Amino acid sequence: MNDDLQTLLDETKRICEAATPGPWELSKHNPTEILQIYSAEHEGINSGEWVCEPVDEETGAFIASARTALPRLVAALELALEYDNERICELFKLTDPMFDTAKEMKARRDAELARVLEGKIK
Numbered sequence: 001m002n003d004d005l006q007t008l009l010d011e012t013k014r015i016c017e018a019a020t021p022g023p024w025e026l027s028k029h030n031p032t033e034i035l036q037i038y039s040a041e042h043e044g045i046n047s048g049e050w051v052c053e054p055v056d057e058e059t060g061a062f063i064a065s066a067r068t069a070l071p072r073l074v075a076a077l078e079l080a081l082e083y084d085n086e087r088i089c090e091l092f093k094l095t096d097p098m099f100d101t102a103k104e105m106k107a108r109r110d111a112e113l114a115r116v117l118e119g120k121i122k
Helices: 003-018 057-117
Strands: 024-029 034-039 050-052
Touching: 003 057, 024 057, 034 057
Parallel strands: none
Antiparallel strands: 024 034, 034 050
16 A cells, blocks of 8 residues: 555544544534534433534534544545455465466576577577
């Protein structure tokens, strides 16, 4: 995996793990109509912990959904990359014997050609 991608995934996981547990919920509190994001029930505990006040409803919806979506996307990407790496390893296992055979054939050919060029074989 690319080092920059691994660094991004590691940093994103660290940030997600350090944040207030999710899921988060966006709500409007009357009568002020102030948008606020609170942590929702987490592992059977309704903490109702205040997270932030977004500038608008769209931004609030993004922030609230990102709390659960981002860790899931990181996990999915890591799984996909791991799967790809496993397939690549399997492919090498299949092609390595063919590559070794081709290298051996080339070495025999080169050796025979060298003998011919040295005048040892006509």
